[in-house]
Amino acid sequence: MVETAFEPRIIGYLCNWCTYTGADLAGTSRLQYPPNLRIIRLMCSGAVDVSYVLKPLLHGADGVLIGGCHPGDCHYQEGNYKARRRAAILAESIKVMGLDPRRVWLRWISASEGQRFAETIASFTAELKQLGPNPTRVLWTL
């Protein structure tokens, strides 16, 4: 039986104006990066409720990425500042509640940063390969 290597599954909430456009630029630039990301487009990183991150994390997603504009550049002025606070609170809470904060990444990636986007997915995938599959994937009691 051929054993397939572990391929992390990453869920990405990408803001329409910056990160999603940056991802598009990576594509049009033909930059190579691992195919492990599943993208969900939102208008703003500030629209991400913490439950959007917790749900995949509790169901076995190996990593969750929140992509937004750099602080100061949010299309809606303040959304990313709120996202930043929520991400900080989330990390503190899951740290003591049995989940691994290393599986949640907040990244500021602008529309012109196709390269940064590709690199982010590559490093996140590599790191998740090190961490291994999310144990919640088989935990039916959660």
Next chain:
Amino acid sequence: MGGLMGDAMQAMWAAAGPNRLGAARRLLRAVLASGEVDAMLVPLRHPAGDAITPALVKDPEMLELADPFAPVLPLNGARLVSMLTQKTPRPRVAAVLRSCEIRALIELAKLQQASLDGMVIVGVECTGTYEVADFARVARGEHPEAFTVRAACQMCEHPTPSGAHITLLQIGLGKEEGLCLASDDLWGERLGLDDNTASQRPSGDDGLKGDDGPGPYHTLSADALTLREDELGRLIGERAATRDRMLADMVEHTATPEGLADVFSTCIRCHNCMTNCPICYCRTCFFKGEVFDHEPLQYVQWAGRKGAARMPADTALFHLTRMNHMSTSCVGCGLCSSACPVGIPVGAIFRAVASRTQRLFGYEAGRSLDEAPPVRTFQVDELRGLGEG
């Protein structure tokens, strides 16, 4: 809101006399009859004899049933004050509240769910409260020594309310002191606490003095104050140690995903914890709505992946989401644990997270009206490095 949260030193008074509860009732009558408020929210003894019920009182006669000292907290009065002050036109309300209720009220005011304008707060220093059912059992004749105060009270470092206009004191004060209270200058004057001729006053509806009443108020002696400070320090130290132990224990239990699942093993998704939390003010929590009514085939898919899937789904998600939404305003009243029908130590779990999420911002829920709740504000320059990668 005038003197609320003012840092001015409050004078401390005592009125010697054997009937502390009677003296307290007379004090409350004086507040209600003062003309400064339209009604008073206060715990009353229920005629059934086994319960304390919060009630909004207009007739000072009804204050004969008041019992601010009864060691039971059926629900957090902050929620009730919110019902009385959030909408306009707004009555002028007096409220008799414990420390955790006042702190929750301060959070609700900052979350625009209550208003402190024109309110008179009578704080009650608290030595701990029993579960509602246990209080009833003792009232019906069971031995009080069979019961302990709630876990939340055992780790409460705030037995003395701050921010009240008048505070009824209990800790470190002997029975011989009678009714002891702290008061701001304005209420001290209104109540005539300073008035040494009061014992000559005829009894009347201003209620404070009378033939059957306590003696005139006198300021607490330096010795009495020292004894009190010592006892308060000892009690708070003991409570802080208990808190540290309980929270450390809890965090040990929830250190793994299995531990997280185990701590909520008995959860039946009644949502009592959320319903009784004074901070959870959403009229319809999205966990009760359609958002989490999944397609039937989705449930089957999840069951397929894991072999089986707990039903209903999203139990850990509910608790973790609630922690993220409200833990920065958690005041540790513990009513979540009290309301849980299946014995989950929700209060300890949430406090364990709350202490960390609040510390992240140097914030303490209920400490000040001037500090914005962390989820309602941000700084442009903060949490450096987060998001940079």
